[in-house]
Amino acid sequence: xxxxxxxxxxxxxxxxxxxxxxxxxxxxxxxxxxxxxxxxxxxxxxxxxxxxxxxxxxxxxxxxxxxxxxxxxxxxxxxxxxxxxxxxxxxxxxxxxxxxxxxxxxxxxxxxxxxxxxxxxxxxxxxxxxxxxxxxxxxxxxxxxxxxxxxxxxxxxxxxxxxxxxxxxxxxxxxxxxxxxxxxxxxxxxxxxxxxxxxxxxxxxxxxxxxxxxxxxxxxxxxxxxxxxxxxxxxxxxxxxxxxxxxxxxxxxxxxxxxxx
Numbered sequence: 284x285x286x287x288x289x290x291x292x293x294x295x296x297x298x299x300x301x302x303x304x305x306x307x308x309x310x311x312x313x314x315x316x317x318x319x320x321x322x323x324x325x326x327x328x329x330x331x332x333x334x335x336x337x338x339x340x341x342x343x344x345x346x347x348x349x350x351x352x353x354x355x356x357x358x359x360x361x362x363x364x365x366x367x368x369x370x371x372x373x374x375x376x377x378x379x380x381x382x383x384x385x386x387x388x389x390x391x392x393x394x395x396x397x398x399x400x401x402x403x404x405x406x407x408x409x410x411x412x413x414x415x416x417x418x419x420x421x422x423x424x425x426x427x428x429x430x431x432x433x434x435x436x437x438x439x440x441x442x443x444x445x446x447x448x449x450x451x452x453x454x455x456x457x458x459x460x461x462x463x464x465x466x467x468x469x470x471x472x473x474x475x476x477x478x479x480x481x482x483x484x485x486x487x488x489x490x491x492x493x494x495x496x497x498x499x500x501x502x503x504x505x506x507x508x509x510x511x512x513x514x515x516x517x518x519x520x521x522x523x524x525x526x527x528x529x530x531x532x533x534x535x536x537x538x539x540x541x542x543x544x
Contacts, residue, residue: 290352295349297336308505320497323487330485351369371451373441386422456491
């Protein structure tokens, strides 16, 4: 099996419709190895739908989506399972199993996809929990016993359990207070550098975009309105992109980013 060089995700001529509503119209994007790439835009712009199509939870009407050089909608179940072992997914609300402890949640992918013995799995789980910025004692707790920020980190620990090459983060800072969100921003960048990850983020959090994204694609009206660094996009003349960046929250996030620099 061969990968497509430095291109980890390649989306070509993608079209998606729900009845008469056009969600995507001729979407073309690439995500390069080792970058943090973000899908941004206002609510309802189709960014979460695009993520579901990339991980094959939903099928587009036409077009191709290649991950690691393989068309995810034209391969069999065994091949998609092989690909899924190479990526990790952190869902917006964490999707942790409430009846399992944090350690048991993190261990689940290892039990399902490896033949490792229980003792080694326990050691790996402990490492992943610490890597996600949680205290070792969090492993024995249930999701209901954790704060929102800690649940996000537990979900992230599970997403990196299999040492993925590619990490998907769906609204990772949604519902968090500014301090917790800022800590998660720093953790994402740290894990990317430490583990050599390629990361795709779906978010509307402008602070997160300024802090961690190498490149951003802004979606709107069914199209890609712009792709580039946050600095490049903040200078766009497209009216919808300018509205996104120059609303009150956009200006505040931009000023904070410049102050940090």
